[in-house]
Amino acid sequence: MSAVLAWTLAAAAALALGAVAWAVRFGLRQRRELGKARAQLRATSDELERSRAASAEAYASLQRTQAELVSSARLASLGDLIRGVAHEINTPLGALSSNYDVTRRALERLQIILEDEVVDEDELVEVRKIVAAVDGVQETNAMAVERMVKLVQSLRTFGRPDRSEIDHIDLREALESTLRLLSHETSERIRVVRELGDLPRVECYGDQVNQVFMNLLVNAVQAIRDEGTITIRTRQDADRAVIEIADTGIGIREENLDRVFEPGFTTKGKRVGMGLGLLISRQVVERHGGSLSVRSTLGSGTTFIVALPFRLPREAGTSGETVRAGSTAE
Amino acid sequence: MNEDRPGTVLIVDDERMVVRSLQSFLGLETPYDVLPFVSPREALETLETRPVHVVLADFMMPEMDGITFLKKARELQPEATRILLTGYADKENAIRAINEVGLYYYLEKPWDNDHLKLVIRNGVERSSLFNELSSRVEALEKVNEELRGFRERLVKAFL
Numbered sequence: 001m002s003a004v005l006a007w008t009l010a011a012a013a014a015l016a017l018g019a020v021a022w023a024v025r026f027g028l029r030q031r032r033e034l035g036k037a038r039a040q041l042r043a044t045s046d047e048l049e050r051s052r053a054a055s056a057e058a059y060a061s062l063q064r065t066q067a068e069l070v071s072s073a074r075l076a077s078l079g080d081l082i083r084g085v086a087h088e089i090n091t092p093l094g095a096l097s098s099n100y101d102v103t104r105r106a107l108e109r110l111q112i113i114l115e116d117e118v119v120d121e122d123e124l125v126e127v128r129k130i131v132a133a134v135d136g137v138q139e140t141n142a143m144a145v146e147r148m149v150k151l152v153q154s155l156r157t158f159g160r161p162d163r164s165e166i167d168h169i170d171l172r173e174a175l176e177s178t179l180r181l182l183s184h185e186t187s188e189r190i191r192v193v194r195e196l197g198d199l200p201r202v203e204c205y206g207d208q209v210n211q212v213f214m215n216l217l218v219n220a221v222q223a224i225r226d227e228g229t230i231t232i233r234t235r236q237d238a239d240r241a242v243i244e245i246a247d248t249g250i251g252i253r254e255e256n257l258d259r260v261f262e263p264g265f266t267t268k269g270k271r272v273g274m275g276l277g278l279l280i281s282r283q284v285v286e287r288h289g290g291s292l293s294v295r296s297t298l299g300s301g302t303t304f305i306v307a308l309p310f311r312l313p314r315e316a317g318t319s320g321e322t323v324r325a326g327s328t329a330e
Numbered sequence: 331m332n333e334d335r336p337g338t339v340l341i342v343d344d345e346r347m348v349v350r351s352l353q354s355f356l357g358l359e360t361p362y363d364v365l366p367f368v369s370p371r372e373a374l375e376t377l378e379t380r381p382v383h384v385v386l387a388d389f390m391m392p393e394m395d396g397i398t399f400l401k402k403a404r405e406l407q408p409e410a411t412r413i414l415l416t417g418y419a420d421k422e423n424a425i426r427a428i429n430e431v432g433l434y435y436y437l438e439k440p441w442d443n444d445h446l447k448l449v450i451r452n453g454v455e456r457s458s459l460f461n462e463l464s465s466r467v468e469a470l471e472k473v474n475e476e477l478r479g480f481r482e483r484l485v486k487a488f489l
Contacts, residue, residue, distance in 0.1 A: 091348060094441060136350050138349075187391075
């Protein structure tokens with residue numbers, strides 16, 4: 001009996017020990033697993049933190065890229081501007097540099113004639129020739145200087161794009177200035193028709209609005225592959241000035257018409273502007289409280305319509321920052 | 331060669347200031363007659379009736395580009411020397427066109443007057459020599475024709 005009891009007790013003790021050992025093992029395993037899970041959690045949280053930081057970095061870098069894209073679009077239009085100026089300045093420069101040389105030669109000849117203090121018949125003929133040459137020089141100097149003054153006036157309207165100030169611009173003048181800078185592109189193959197109404201001056205950030213005109217006109221020029229016409233119309237629509245720039249160029253496919261204002265949309269390849277010109281133009285116009293729209297027929301041409309209120313909306317008028325073309329990137 | 335040999339130079343550029351400048355310079359420094367034009371069409375009308383030695387044309391003109399103008403000038407006076415004056419943005423086109431119109435020279439704006447003088451003087455000379463050659467060839471052909479006549483008569487006389 002006692003042996004049976006002893007065996008039972010021993011068995012019970014063994015069972016209990018086993019249970020305790022299992023419980024301890026189980027507890028240990030659980031703790032280990034918990035620890036593992038905690039470590040995993042920590043790792044995950046670290047990872048999350050890392051990927052959050054990476055996203056933040058990526059976002060910042062995207063913002064930088066966008067800013068760069070916007071400024072490279074501006075640089076591209078700056079490039080157009082510079083090419084135009086270089087070409088425009090070449091004609092008066094050619095005349096002036098030749099005139100300077102002619103004056104020098106004329107003076108040399110006069111000095112030779114005057115060397116002996118006597119002017120004979122033959123020399124008189126020569127003096128008349130010199131006078132005729134200097135006369136021509138004077139006339140062309142005046143023309144060249146006038147041309148350069150006009151060019152500088154045109155450039156002034158593009159003056160300081162970063163420190164834009166509120167102007168009251170005359171649309172006719174603004175459009176003519178832009179056309180003058182593009183005349184090397186248009187003169188030969190593109191006829192420019194002006195239907196410019198007598199409109200009040202428009203209160204706006206002149207530099208930016210001129211850049212919009214430049215942009216739209218460059219687009220019009222580029223849309224015309226061979227020969228064609230660009231028609232510029234201005235009219236008043238209640239409290240807004242409406243400017244239409246129509247080309248007889250290749251036109252835009254209907255499915256692309258909504259996309260032309262999207263960033264990166266371009267049919268010009270990677271060459272110029274990176275497809276931001278119209279996006280920026282629309283932003284500039286909208287921040288002036290206006291609108292920029294387009295209609296087009298494939299194969300027969302495109303018209304861009306800018307509507308600008310004659311007076312700036314007050315919130316845009318209070319700070320130059322609000323209307324700054326590049327501020328999309330900030 | 332004789333520098334005082336008269337020559338006629340026709341200039342066409344839609345920019346009056348360029349035409350006037352060239353005219354002033356050539357008037358002072360060369361013995362040539364200068365015919366200045368701002369309209370290519372009017373210049374062509376003159377070329378129909380008046381022989382010239384050198385035709386100097388701008389490239390970019392609204393009425394008609396320089397290449398088209400020089401092509402027409404060549405049809406009217408093939409023996410005249412053709413020179414193109416090009417601006418800043420059109421160099422490639424100008425070079426491409428050199429073969430198209432049998433261009434003697436192309437000058438870039440802003441041009442150097444000494445260089446221009448040399449090119450024009452050579453152009454006038456080239457054209458004069460060409461004219462001289464043509465008239466000599468013509469005279470030779472005439473003499474040749476006469477000789478042939480003589481020979482035929484001689485042959486007839488002996489037979």
